[in-house]
Structure formats: C-alpha cells, structure tokens
Amino acid sequence: MTIPETLIEIRGLAKSYQRGGQVIPVLTDISFDIARGEFLALMGPSGSGKSTLLNCLAGIDRADAGQIVVNGQDITLLDETELAEWRSRSVGFIFQFYNLIPVLTALENVELPLLLTNLTRRERREHAESALAAVGLDDRMDHYPAQLSGGQQQRVAIARAIVTDPDILVADEPTGDLDRVSAEDILNLLDRLSSEMGKTIIMVTHDPRAAQQAHVLRNLDKGELSRVADPAGH
Amino acid sequence: MLLIRLAIRNAFRHRLRSFLTILGVMVAILAFGLLRTVIDAWYAGVEASSANRLVTRSSVSLMFSLPMAYKDKIRAVPGVTLVCQGNWFGGIYIDEKNFFANFAYEPQTLLDLYPEYVLDDPAQRSDFLRDRKGCLVGAKLAKRFGWKVGDNITLRGTIFPGDWVMTVRAIYRGARSGTDESQLFFHWAYLDETMRVNYPSRAGQVGFYMVGINDPNKAAEISRAVDAQFANSLAETLTETEKAFQMSFVSMSEAIILAIRLVSFVVVLIILAVSANTMAMSARERTGEYAVLKTLGFSARTVALLIAGEALVISLTGAGLGLVLILPCAEAFGTLMTDFFPVFAVSRETIMYGVVAGLAVGILSGIYPAIYAARVRIAVALRKVG
Numbered sequence A: 001m002t003i004p005e006t007l008i009e010i011r012g013l014a015k016s017y018q019r020g021g022q023v024i025p026v027l028t029d030i031s032f033d034i035a036r037g038e039f040l041a042l043m044g045p046s047g048s049g050k051s052t053l054l055n056c057l058a059g060i061d062r063a064d065a066g067q068i069v070v071n072g073q074d075i076t077l078l079d080e081t082e083l084a085e086w087r088s089r090s091v092g093f094i095f096q097f098y099n100l101i102p103v104l105t106a107l108e109n110v111e112l113p114l115l116l117t118n119l120t121r122r123e124r125r126e127h128a129e130s131a132l133a134a135v136g137l138d139d140r141m142d143h144y145p146a147q148l149s150g151g152q153q154q155r156v157a158i159a160r161a162i163v164t165d166p167d168i169l170v171a172d173e174p175t176g177d178l179d180r181v182s183a184e185d186i187l188n189l190l191d192r193l194s195s196e197m198g199k200t201i202i203m204v205t206h207d208p209r210a211a212q213q214a215h216v217l218r219n220l221d222k223g224e225l226s227r228v229a230d231p232a233g234h
Numbered sequence B: 001m002l003l004i005r006l007a008i009r010n011a012f013r014h015r016l017r018s019f020l021t022i023l024g025v026m027v028a029i030l031a032f033g034l035l036r037t038v039i040d041a042w043y044a045g046v047e048a049s050s051a052n053r054l055v056t057r058s059s060v061s062l063m064f065s066l067p068m069a070y071k072d073k074i075r076a077v078p079g080v081t082l083v084c085q086g087n088w089f090g091g092i093y094i095d096e097k098n099f100f101a102n103f104a105y106e107p108q109t110l111l112d113l114y115p116e117y118v119l120d121d122p123a124q125r126s127d128f129l130r131d132r133k134g135c136l137v138g139a140k141l142a143k144r145f146g147w148k149v150g151d152n153i154t155l156r157g158t159i160f161p162g163d164w165v166m167t168v169r170a171i172y173r174g175a176r177s178g179t180d181e182s183q184l185f186f187h188w189a190y191l192d193e194t195m196r197v198n199y200p201s202r203a204g205q206v207g208f209y210m211v212g213i214n215d216p217n218k219a220a221e222i223s224r225a226v227d228a229q230f231a232n233s234l235a236e237t238l239t240e241t242e243k244a245f246q247m248s249f250v251s252m253s254e255a256i257i258l259a260i261r262l263v264s265f266v267v268v269l270i271i272l273a274v275s276a277n278t279m280a281m282s283a284r285e286r287t288g289e290y291a292v293l294k295t296l297g298f299s300a301r302t303v304a305l306l307i308a309g310e311a312l313v314i315s316l317t318g319a320g321l322g323l324v325l326i327l328p329c330a331e332a333f334g335t336l337m338t339d340f341f342p343v344f345a346v347s348r349e350t351i352m353y354g355v356v357a358g359l360a361v362g363i364l365s366g367i368y369p370a371i372y373a374a375r376v377r378i379a380v381a382l383r384k385v386g
C-alpha cells in the first residue's frame, strides 16, 4: 500500500466570531491533512463550524490563526488579489443552493470562470460544452437556470466547478436542497469526479447517505475535529 | 463579451422597474432639453442681433417718439452707413390672439440693414419696394395664416387707429435657423402719410432708428457720437447696440428665466435620486451573485463595473429615447407657442448637455451600488443566501 501524497495540510487553525461584545469560538486548533484524490466528508451538528472550516480551506474566508498549506503554498499568507487568483485556478465551488446566475444560460454560467483565463472565445465555448457534457447536460445548454430542475441546476454548478480543471472541489451541503433521486445522482457524479478524474473533494454534509460515498469521514463538534471510522466500502 | 451581456441582461431583469426608470430618465432629459430650448427661445432676439446695427430711441422711454429730422443728423455721424426709421405698429390681424410682430420701416434701408431676410425672387423684392401699400412677411408667418403673394390683408391699428389694408408683396426666409420668420414689415411712408391726413399732429414721428455702422468695434464710440448730437434737446436719444436693445426686453423676465433654468436642473437631480435608489435596490438584491462572482475569482473592480455598467445601460437608454423625442416635441411645442417664441429650435448644445446629463445620471447613480458590490464579503454574503 502506497502512502498517499498530502495535498492540503491544516495546522492550528482557529477562528472565532464576535457577537454583541462576546467572543464565540467556532474553530479551536484544528490540524489535519487531506491527501490528493481524497473524498472527504465533513459532518457535525448544525452551527458546529463546518461551513466556516470549508470556507477557510477554499480561500473565501480567513482564519484568525493557523496555516493552510496547499501544494506547498500557505494560502493564509496571500493577499486578496492573490487569493482570488489562486481560487480561480485551484478550487471549484459547489453550493447548497447552486448559486447560478439567473440571467445567464447553462452554457454561459459554465463559461463564466473561463473569462479569467486566457482562452480564446472559441476554446472557452468548447471547454464549457464538454464540461456540460461531462455532467450529462449537453441537451440543456441554452436553458436558463429557472428552466431546469434542482438536480439539473446542481449539475450545471458542478460543470462550472470543473470547467477550469481545478485540483480541489469544495461542496457545502450539495444535496441539501434536493430530492432523494437527484441527490443520489449528484453523489454519483461527485464519486466519478473523484475516482475517474482524481479530484480532491471536500464535502460538508448532514446526509449519512452522502457520507457513505466519501473515503474519509470527519466529525466537527464544539470546535474539535475527530476522524470517524472509515465508511463502509473504503 | 459575456460580462457586458450580463450587465445588459441584469439591467432588464425587472422589466417593470427598468421600464419605469428608463421612462423617468427619458421624461427628465426631454423636460431638461425643452426647458433649455425655452430659454434659448427667450434669447433668440439677442442671438439673432447683428454687431453691425445700433438702435437709437428716445432716452425717456420707447413710448416716446423722435423727430424725423434726426435721420439726416444720424446719417452724418462718422462710421454710420445706413439709417432706417421704424415704428412698432402693433396691429391686430382679425383677432387679438393672432399676435405677431409688425413694424413700419423705410423698405429699402430695411433690406440693406437686414441681409438675413432673404428674398429668393428678385421680382418680389422690387414689387415690395414699389408698392407703398405692400408688405413683406416672414415665411413662417405666411404659412401660419396661409398668405400668398398678392393677398390683401387688413391690420386693425391699436397705437395707430383705423383699418390698414395692405398687399403681401414678398415673403422672406431666414438666412440662419435663429432668424425670426414671423414678422411683418410695411412701408413707413404708408403709415406717415395716412397719419398726416387723419391725425396731422402725429405725423413725422419715428419710434426708433435702426443704424448701420461700418465697424462693430466702434459701436460704443458711434453710439456716444449719435447721442451727443441731441444732448440738451427736447428729445434726447439713447443709442445702443441691437444686442443690448434686445437684451433689455429679456432682462425684464430674468427671474423667470432663472427659475426655469433651476427647474431644468432639479428635474435631472430628481431622476438621479430615483435611479440611484433603483440601482441600490438592485445591488442589494444581487449580493449573493456578487459573492459568487468573487468566489469564482472576479475582482472587486470587475464586480463594481458590472453594476456601474448596468446603471449606464438604463440611464443612457432613457436619455437616448429622450433625445430622440426632443426634436418632434420641440416642433410641436414650438407650433403651439409660436405667438410667444417666433424662434423655437433645439440647439446642438442642448443635445450635448442632454447626453452629458444622461451620462452623469448613469455614473452617479451607479457609484454607491458599485462601492457596495465591491465591498461584499464572500463568506458573509453566501451565508445570507444559504
């Protein structure tokens, strides 16, 4: 058995919020590693800080203390511009409520992140089309989000997340707003992205069935992170 | 580009809201332009005046006349090339509401002094000069009453009693767009001879003299020389440039003009406040989308430009429509107000200011939402959406 290569090292991560003069610690001294190609499920009670942790790892929120080293680079040291540039290159985002731009078609939504690359107009279109094909929506390219079901919208969001071919995918309760069948669809898709494309996936979820798909399960409670016994089949 | 498409589609996302805002900007720019045109119309007489012409009148008031004998004395002043006696006739055509300016002038010097009154047909010119009961009318006036050359018309005298019958002998058009085409001129001799018969004491009286000079730079000097001739006489004169003379009519209504000018700016300010509010509303509704764009790696500046662009799309669409409508509206308004404003034309400056006002509304109404969008903090904004 080969020792998997570490992609993300989290060391001493801490974050608290101020509310009405009171300091509320959310994360206290979190340290763990995420291997390249790992499919990690973050679980825990509501309000335990899962989203906060995910946002810090993905570079859209800042911790108070600690390091997050990705591919040898500590992203907590980057300024806003560098961080934005790093995000656009390295991370794909999948949200609970899909967060597509309602006035853009599926294809245009997927093309959006490519505006920050130096691909030509044609290349952008081709990339966006193949990303949509990869999530099985090649027949819905010109549909607006409102014309798609929740599951289809989430698949568009996944296409948008993978179109720039990032190493890391972060997903905050990606099945939280979906019916059982659509949720299964999305989980299978994420599983394929992990196994076939080698994406490193960090997924926050409440859903035990979602957690089943993951390779590694971690539980966050009262600011502390613990590893749960490997889910079945891994 | 996709981002420009996004800004345009965002602008028309709430159909009704965008439509109402665009309508508001359109009406505001239209009102702004029309009010400016009203002011321009007020100054039309001043604008149309020539630096080569002076007006000599009684120093007491325009109501007092001057002796006919002054004509040769004025003519003898160095620098003076032409002198034409004239009277404001104030005649009424059929009904008082048919108001237009009508004067008695010495016809030959009138035509020499006013090269901007163009008579295309030389036959009409000589007919007008020859017929002592002939008159010369502006093209706009002729059109208004359907007059043609050869028509007989009757003016009812107000200052000069009686019914005055005359024949339209010539029609002039203006050499420039600012030239007044709504006036009627007839022979001063007709006026004077009739008065001599009916009211002998009122014969030989001149309302004012139009004075042509050879050098506009010497206007002040020549004016002084003219007035010096008649100092300490029974009828002292006041000579000034035609521009100053016209200005003295406008200055009576300066307060009104100031008020109109003020209103024209207030209209733009109001629509600025309205569209700024609309844009702020739109920006707040899209907080989550701005957070998503930033998450994807778009800079604060790009996100700010997106909403600023949206504000520009709305205000420029409105301003464009307003400016497209201003010409037909000015035309209709001018026809309606032809008694008050013989010249009512939208100037190029007004169009330019309209564009500037539209741009200003777009930029200013976009500033606050742009700053707001640029400052959206991703994690906080996404939490609100989620």
Ligand SMILES: Nc1ncnc2c1ncn2[C@@H]1O[C@H](COP(=O)(O)OP(=O)(O)O)[C@@H](O)[C@H]1O
Residues within 6 Å of the ligand: A017, A018, A019, A026, A044, A045, A046, A047, A048, A049, A050, A051, A052, A053, B380, B383
């Ligand atoms: N901007 C904020 N200001 C104050 N408290 C916050 C803020 N964001 C999150 N919190 C608090 O931090 C805790 C963790 O939130 P979150 O990471 O969203 O938890 P989870 O995703 O596990 O439900 C919660 O108690 C939440 O109320």
Ligand SMILES: [Mg+2]
Residues within 6 Å of the ligand: A050, A051, A052, A172
């Ligand atoms: Mg959460």
